[in-house]
Amino acid sequence: MKKKKDINAHITEHNSIIKRMTDEIKKVIIGQDAIIEKVLIGLFSKGHIIIEGMPGLAKTLLLKTLSQIIHTSFNRIQFTPDLLPADLIGTRIYDRRTGKFYTRKGPIFANLILADEINRAPAKVQSALLEAMEEKQVTIGDETFKLDEPFMVMATQNPIESEGTYRLPEAQVDRFMLKIKIGYPSFDDEHEIINRMTTGRGIKVKTITTPDEILRIREIVDNIYVDELIKKYILNIVFATRKMGSNGVGIEEHIEYGASPRASIYLTTTAKAHAFINSRSHVMPEDVAATAFEVLRHRIILTYEAEAGGVSTDELIKRLFEKVEVP
Amino acid sequence: MNIGYNPEILVAAETAPLLRDIKPPKEMIYLEWWFIVLLILIFSTVILFTFYRNKSRFTEKSEIADSAVTEQRGHSNELKDAKEIQDEKEYYRVISYILRRHIKDKYQINALESPTTMIIADMAKVDASNDEFKIVQSVLNTADMAKFAGAAFGKKERERVYEDVGLIMK
Numbered sequence A: 001m002k003k004k005k006d007i008n009a010h011i012t013e014h015n016s017i018i019k020r021m022t023d024e025i026k027k028v029i030i031g032q033d034a035i036i037e038k039v040l041i042g043l044f045s046k047g048h049i050i051i052e053g054m055p056g057l058a059k060t061l062l063l064k065t066l067s068q069i070i071h072t073s074f075n076r077i078q079f080t081p082d083l084l085p086a087d088l089i090g091t092r093i094y095d096r097r098t099g100k101f102y103t104r105k106g107p108i109f110a111n112l113i114l115a116d117e118i119n120r121a122p123a124k125v126q127s128a129l130l131e132a133m134e135e136k137q138v139t140i141g142d143e144t145f146k147l148d149e150p151f152m153v154m155a156t157q158n159p160i161e162s163e164g165t166y167r168l169p170e171a172q173v174d175r176f177m178l179k180i181k182i183g184y185p186s187f188d189d190e191h192e193i194i195n196r197m198t199t200g201r202g203i204k205v206k207t208i209t210t211p212d213e214i215l216r217i218r219e220i221v222d223n224i225y226v227d228e229l230i231k232k233y234i235l236n237i238v239f240a241t242r243k244m245g246s247n248g249v250g251i252e253e254h255i256e257y258g259a260s261p262r263a264s265i266y267l268t269t270t271a272k273a274h275a276f277i278n279s280r281s282h283v284m285p286e287d288v289a290a291t292a293f294e295v296l297r298h299r300i301i302l303t304y305e306a307e308a309g310g311v312s313t314d315e316l317i318k319r320l321f322e323k324v325e326v327p
Numbered sequence B: 001m002n003i004g005y006n007p008e009i010l011v012a013a014e015t016a017p018l019l020r021d022i023k024p025p026k027e028m029i030y031l032e033w034w035f036i037v038l039l040i041l042i043f044s045t046v047i048l049f050t051f052y053r054n055k056s057r058f059t060e061k062s063e064i065a066d067s068a069v070t071e072q073r074g075h076s077n078e079l080k081d082a083k084e085i086q087d088e089k090e091y092y093r094v095i096s097y098i099l100r101r102h103i104k105d106k107y108q109i110n111a112l113e114s115p116t117t118m119i120i121a122d123m124a125k126v127d128a129s130n131d132e133f134k135i136v137q138s139v140l141n142t143a144d145m146a147k148f149a150g151a152a153f154g155k156k157e158r159e160r161v162y163e164d165v166g167l168i169m170k
């Protein structure tokens, strides 16, 4: 598979799964095609994702459905203000009868984690999760446990600041490869939502794939070709978000802190996954643009003035892509 | 009292019109003359100036036209230079750049900053001829394969692309 000449064969072999997965998810989720694609990109490029949107836009439903079509261990953790780190990662328990401690692993030990409404839990719990995401291992007492691969955290967050919520600071959101924003459905889609969701019959989905197959796809994605021209294009984009070393595309004045090297890495890996989804063994500039908002929006910190003036990072990213020359 | 002929009154009557014909002093007449000359001078200066300005605007215009011509000539020279590039990837990179800049200038499409799919979508909205549309699409797609997939097309394809771009930029 490492050889370039047969990567195309592997792509055609595994690529059909994209359509089968998408079709299955769409039995439940109506519309939101772009969101579904981005969630799959996150899955195939080893990223954790966070979905932000108003309540009731099917964030939980989408991620639950995804976990159902993969034959894998899945835990949904509802984040609440009284959640403790131990509730998440596990704890040491003393057994009086044997006089020994044993470890009870928390719900984080699963392939897929839905951290639902992450902004409702206190910072301590959030950091425990973020640490596990970063290190792919968990320490309980003095024992360290590796988390199973694939390990993917899908978090949801509500953008409305309300009392008793602890919205993740942007610096923490940096741990998530993609920050996906979900919006309201279209008129026709919502019409279909009424039709499908009011019959009283639950919609069942089939399992389509296994963790092993996901890992194999990830390996194929790793081997997708990224030319030097594309790498430089990505660097030009990321550097343009920074005051220092930017080539002056005219957005720097609104930016307090530019995107970190994680942005360059993730733009590259997600572009590869997007190329895979589109049956290509090489990355094109449109693959880079495909997840630009999701990779960059939480990695650009606006100045106070820009924020007060109603400038959004999405707007800056759009302007950025209109200014940076495509190779 | 005799109110018949009174020579004193008669004299007064005869001199009256003379007295009313008030002429400006001699210096004033002199000034007025200067004034007219001055006016003429100012007037002619203004006319000359406007004329000169128009004239210079004309020359400016023709300079713009000239520079457009030289730019065009420069672009086709660049195309000729590109033909000499041996490395295939670099050849397609330069050709694609020249073609995209041409599209940008001709149709005000953000072609240098857009991926091919977007350029094609934008081209469909402007009044490009069908042939032009097809050529642009095929050249950019070929160039993309050479640039980003490391595809090697060989000499024939190189020449075909060169001729196609030349045709578009004519």
Ligand SMILES: Nc1ncnc2c1ncn2[C@@H]1O[C@H](COP(=O)(O)OP(=O)(O)O)[C@@H](O)[C@H]1O
Binding pocket: A028, A029, A030, A031, A032, A053, A054, A055, A056, A057, A058, A059, A060, A061, A062, A156, A185, A193, A197
């Ligand atoms: N695009 C959609 N497709 C199908 N059902 C939807 C869609 N949007 C909203 N719904 C309906 O709204 C409900 C709310 O979804 P939920 O996942 O709980 O929202 P969230 O987690 O975003 O608050 C779903 O269970 C579903 O019935």
Ligand SMILES: [Mg+2]
Binding pocket: A056, A059, A060, A061, A116, A117, A156
């Ligand atoms: Mg929810």
